[in-house]
Amino acid sequence: MSVSIDENALKVIDALQRPGNPDLLVRIVARFKTESPILLKSMLDSVESMDMEAVRVAAHTLKSSSAYVGAHQLSGRCKELERAAHDQNFPACIALSDSVEDIFMDSCAALDQLMSKAA
Numbered sequence: 001m002s003v004s005i006d007e008n009a010l011k012v013i014d015a016l017q018r019p020g021n022p023d024l025l026v027r028i029v030a031r032f033k034t035e036s037p038i039l040l041k042s043m044l045d046s047v048e049s050m051d052m053e054a055v056r057v058a059a060h061t062l063k064s065s066s067a068y069v070g071a072h073q074l075s076g077r078c079k080e081l082e083r084a085a086h087d088q089n090f091p092a093c094i095a096l097s098d099s100v101e102d103i104f105m106d107s108c109a110a111l112d113q114l115m116s117k118a119a
Helices: 007-015 024-048 052-068 072-086 090-118
Strands: none
Touching (some): 007 024, 024 052, 024 090, 052 090, 072 090
């Protein structure tokens, strides 16, 4: 699967950088990469336990943070999962959750690649 990162989203974050402060973009991407796996695991565990409200909350949170760092494919999948959980559509949640981990991993790899180019 080919996942791309919206570089404009990263430029927006980078534009918020203040001279003399720690690198904001590096901090935000690092935080995304450390906190998102927790959300992803919670979401997948919640699908498995059929807790649609927990799926909805985790998908909503991951959707937003993914969009912020330009991981729009991941954000879009989370949006679909959020909607399916809201609608109590358990079969759709199962189907959508099947590839979300791969999309996450590919998004992190694409972010790593962009961040190494920027360094």
